[in-house]
Amino acid sequence: MTPALWSSRFAFIMAAVGSAVGLGNIWKFPYITGQNGGGAFVLVYLLCIAIIGIPIMMSEVMLGRRGGKSPIGTMGAVAVAEGRSRGWAGIGIMATLAAFLILSFYSVIAGWTMPYIVEAASGGFAGIAAEDSGALFGGLLASPGQLLLWHSVFMGLTVLVSAGGVKHGLERAVTWLMPALFVLLLILVGYAMTTGHFGEALVFLFRPDFSSLTAESILVALGHAFFTLSLASGAMMAYGAYLKKEVSIARTSFTVAIMDVCVALLAGLAIFPIVFAHGLQPGEGPGLIFVTLPVAFGQMPGGGFFATLFFVLLLFAAWTSSISMLESLVSFLNEKGVSRVKAAVGGGLAAWLVGITTVLSLNLWSDFAPLAMFDRFEGKTLFDLYDYFTANIMMPLGALLTAIFVGWVMKPAHSAAELDGQWHPLWHAVVRYVTPIGVLIIFYFNLS
Ligand code: TRP
Numbered sequence: 467m468t469p470a471l472w473s474s475r476f477a478f479i480m481a482a483v484g485s486a487v488g489l490g491n492i493w494k495f496p497y498i499t500g501q502n503g504g505g506a507f508v509l510v511y512l513l514c515i516a517i518i519g520i521p522i523m524m525s526e527v528m529l530g531r532r533g534g535k536s537p538i539g540t541m542g543a544v545a546v547a548e549g550r551s552r553g554w555a556g557i558g559i560m561a562t563l564a565a566f567l568i569l570s571f572y573s574v575i576a577g578w579t580m581p582y583i584v585e586a587a588s589g590g591f592a593g594i595a596a597e598d599s600g601a602l603f604g605g606l607l608a609s610p611g612q613l614l615l616w617h618s619v620f621m622g623l624t625v626l627v628s629a630g631g632v633k634h635g636l637e638r639a640v641t642w643l644m645p646a647l648f649v650l651l652l653i654l655v656g657y658a659m660t661t662g663h664f665g666e667a668l669v670f671l672f673r674p675d676f677s678s679l680t681a682e683s684i685l686v687a688l689g690h691a692f693f694t695l696s697l698a699s700g701a702m703m704a705y706g707a708y709l710k711k712e713v714s715i716a717r718t719s720f721t722v723a724i725m726d727v728c729v730a731l732l733a734g735l736a737i738f739p740i741v742f743a744h745g746l747q748p749g750e751g752p753g754l755i756f757v758t759l760p761v762a763f764g765q766m767p768g769g770g771f772f773a774t775l776f777f778v779l780l781l782f783a784a785w786t787s788s789i790s791m792l793e794s795l796v797s798f799l800n801e802k803g804v805s806r807v808k809a810a811v812g813g814g815l816a817a818w819l820v821g822i823t824t825v826l827s828l829n830l831w832s833d834f835a836p837l838a839m840f841d842r843f844e845g846k847t848l849f850d851l852y853d854y855f856t857a858n859i860m861m862p863l864g865a866l867l868t869a870i871f872v873g874w875v876m877k878p879a880h881s882a883a884e885l886d887g888q889w890h891p892l893w894h895a896v897v898r899y900v901t902p903i904g905v906l907i908i909f910y911f912n913l914s
Contacts, residue, residue, distance in 0.1 A: 475713045478705065481790075482527075482722045484640035485701050487647070488787030489575055490694040491730040492780055493755055496737045498686055500748030503678025504670040508734075510684055514691035515723055518904055521896045522697050522865045523719040525872045528884040530706025531715070536797035537561050537700030540707060541871075548876050557867050558700060562794040564860040565699035566813070567852050569791040570820035573624065574828075574849075576784035577616030578756060579777045581606055586763065586773035594764040596744045596757070603756045613825040618818065620781075624788040625814035628796055629807045640786055644725070647779045650772070651729065654736035654759075657766050667738035670748065671731075681911040688908050689857030694726055696787065698864035699856075700794030707797070716889040792817070824849040858912075866905045873898035 472478040499507055532547075533540025538558035545554035585591065585602070594602075606612060658664055692698045709715075737755055740762045741748055750757065763773035792813055799809035827834070827849035837843035837851060846854060872881055873894065882890045 480640040484786030485790035486726040495730040497754040502683040506674040506679040510687040519691040526702040527706035530703035537703040561700035571824040579781040582777040591760040591764040629810035651732040658739035661743035663742035692861040698861035701790040704793040869901040
């Protein structure tokens with residue numbers, strides 16, 4: 467059974483926003499911004515979204531709709547239709563592999579939200595001090611059993627929706643989820659304004675200090691632009707395949723990207739005032755929101771309720787993202803004659819197994835750095851490496867190849883048939899020159 471087309475432009479936007487908005491916005495954006503020094507990093511990230519991310523999103527949705535298949539099938543079919551080699555399907559293969567690897571660790575992180583829901587609902591955050599919140603988080607990471615349990619539950623939830631066909635249920639869930647998440651973030655920002663450190667956070671996030679910017683942070687910003695928009699991983703291509711012909715790809719892509727950026731910036735505005743107010747470290751790392759937010763919830767009136775709601779919404783946001791990660795693989799297997807249910811269960815099970823190595827990276831294997839012989843990878847655990855290779859290598863490389871394909875290989879008349887006429891010339895010039903050159907320069911400075 468192939469899923470039918472999205473019922474409307476709105477439904478596609480909701481599904482695409484559901485894919486884009488997730489842990490990347492609320493968990494990853496604040497912590498990497500903290501690690502990379504703030505303002506200058508945020509500026510580079512916004513530039514990457516605008517001049518590389520959005521044109522690539524348009525390209526992927528366009529390719530997906532034109533090919534109408536799984537990302538691997540789509541790339542092969544579109545290339546052959548252009549009179550080129552089926553080998554371009556390699557872009558789809560790398561994308562599917564990246565999505566699979568990301569899903570394996572994403573599920574572990576998403577799992578963290580569940581013990582936090584339990585803790586919040588049972589009043590565990592009331593009046594909690596920053597050190598105690600840190601200890602609570604540390605305790606969770608130190609327990610492979612707990613992490614494995616929640617990782618398993620989350621992967622099960624992902625497989626459940628994926629097996630039923632993504633359209634079913636997803637449309638309706640995202641329609642109320644996204645507005646609710648938005649409102650809750652606004653409430654958190656409102657609270658953050660009362661901490662007396664809001665101005666400091668504004669300066670940190672929006673006043674660029676270019677001395678803190680390294681070649682590596684530019685690569686991290688680029689990788690995150692792809693990650694947060696679910697690009698170079700087949701997700702948008704797979705969803706584009708279910709998009710009706712008459713929908714404007716350019717306008718739709720802008721909408722999705724703008725909503726995604728807004729959520730990330732709101733998360734930053736909610737979190738950094740709290741970080742500064744409690745003397746926490748902006749560069750604290752992946753635990754940043756899990757350590758800071760309980761402290762804030764613990765002090766606000768009705769905090770237990772808001773905390774529970776927040777982590778429930780975060781769980782849902784991660785869920786609608788993880789479903790899209792599995793979609794590249796499931797749609798491919800489905801095309802090869804495997805039933806949707808078997809494909810979802812098999813793919814989920816494989817990602818779950820790989821995810822166990824991420825669980826262990828956080829505790830028993832935290833000193834295991836398999837590539838430590840290279841300076842660049844010193845101290846990086848398996849989890850760090852999955853993150854590094856997908857976001858900093860596979861996704862930029864996939865996007866580079868996609869830009870070359872749509873900019874140089876595909877006939878302009880064919881892309882113009884999908885993209886709105888008014889936007890086509892600008893888009894075409896950008897994917898031909900700006901995107902490839904931008905990615906190559908960033909790669910070059912990182913490797914040299
Ligand atoms: N964009 C999502 C987030 O920011 C993550 C995501 C969903 C994703 N689908 C993806 C990342 C595919 C990479 C590939 O949380």
